[in-house]
Amino acid sequence: TGILVPSPSSSTVPPVILTQDELKKIAAYKAVEYVESGMVLGLGTGSTAKHAVDRIGELLRQGKLENIIGIPTSKKTHEQAVSLGIPLSDLDSHPVIDLAIDGADEVDPHMNLVKGRGGSLLREKMVEGACKKFVVIVDETKLVKYVGGSGLAMPVEIIPFCWKFTATRLQNLFEYAGCTAKLRTFGENNEPFVTDNGNYIVDLYFKKDMGDLRAASDAILQLAGVVEHGMFLDMATTVIVAGELGVKVTNK
Ligand code: 5RP
Numbered sequence: 615t616g617i618l619v620p621s622p623s624s625s626t627v628p629p630v631i632l633t634q635d636e637l638k639k640i641a642a643y644k645a646v647e648y649v650e651s652g653m654v655l656g657l658g659t660g661s662t663a664k665h666a667v668d669r670i671g672e673l674l675r676q677g678k679l680e681n682i683i684g685i686p687t688s689k690k691t692h693e694q695a696v697s698l699g700i701p702l703s704d705l706d707s708h709p710v711i712d713l714a715i716d717g718a719d720e721v722d723p724h725m726n727l728v729k730g731r732g733g734s735l736l737r738e739k740m741v742e743g744a745c746k747k748f749v750v751i752v753d754e755t756k757l758v759k760y761v762g763g764s765g766l767a768m769p770v771e772i773i774p775f776c777w778k779f780t781a782t783r784l785q786n787l788f789e790y791a792g793c794t795a796k797l798r799t800f801g802e803n804n805e806p807f808v809t810d811n812g813n814y815i816v817d818l819y820f821k822k823d824m825g826d827l828r829a830a831s832d833a834i835l836q837l838a839g840v841v842e843h844g845m846f847l848d849m850a851t852t853v854i855v856a857g858e859l860g861v862k863v864t865n866k
Pocket of ligand 1: 658659660661662663716717718719728729730731732733734735738
């Protein structure tokens with residue numbers, strides 16, 4: 615699927631079709647304009663964040679950025695950053711991060727997010743919670759009226775011990791919203807998907823909205839067995855959306 619970019623009406627140039635991945639790249643490159651030499655950077659995870667990490671690597675190689683320290687949000691991003699020669703550290707050594715750049719699965723008009731369909735929500739929340747600025751990069755397909763209400767997964771990272779018990783408790787918590795809880799699996803044998811932290815992910819699907827998001831967040835986090843959930847409430851400071859009509863930047 616592509617997105618039609620209209621050319622000026624007087625132009626004879628045919629309209630350009632940008633793919634979703636090209637839009638992700640446009641948003642990512644725009645976000646990297648916020649990066650300055652000497653910064654400690656949170657490096658996000660996913661196909662959009664990958665473009666930002668690539669771009670940071672490129673600018674370092676060209677000598678246009680210097681003295682960057684990256685804090686990766688997943689093993690995959692760690693590997694990518696190493697391959698690009700980006701110097702890395704961690705939250706123990708750098709508990710305050712200047713800027714993080716990451717994608718999202720859903721973004722609502724209040725800049726609340728759903729993240730974690732790529733499975734890295736825990737490290738993302740730890741790193742992005744330690745940032746002075748958190749820039750979210752998305753293509754316009756990620757915009758929703760209400761996070762968790764898109765009918766798509768809202769991920770919750772749980773410990774493997776008695777996962778069915780925890781999944782059932784999560785589902786029961788949101789019975790009023792028609793919630794179904796499904797263990798995330800992969801492959802032909804439906805092996806449980808295991809996070810970088812050795813945990814499982816239960817994806818919650820809602821028929822109706824959850825109501826008060828902060829109350830929903832608190833209720834999930836109170837369940838023993840839950841490690842973290844994918845709602846990122848009031849964390850983003852900038853959202854960059856690339857779409858049909860260009861790039862839109864919204865600051866908190
Ligand atoms: C991974 C994430 C990703 O940021 C989110 O899934 C968006 O991914 P993509 O940029 O590939 O659409 O939260 O845990």
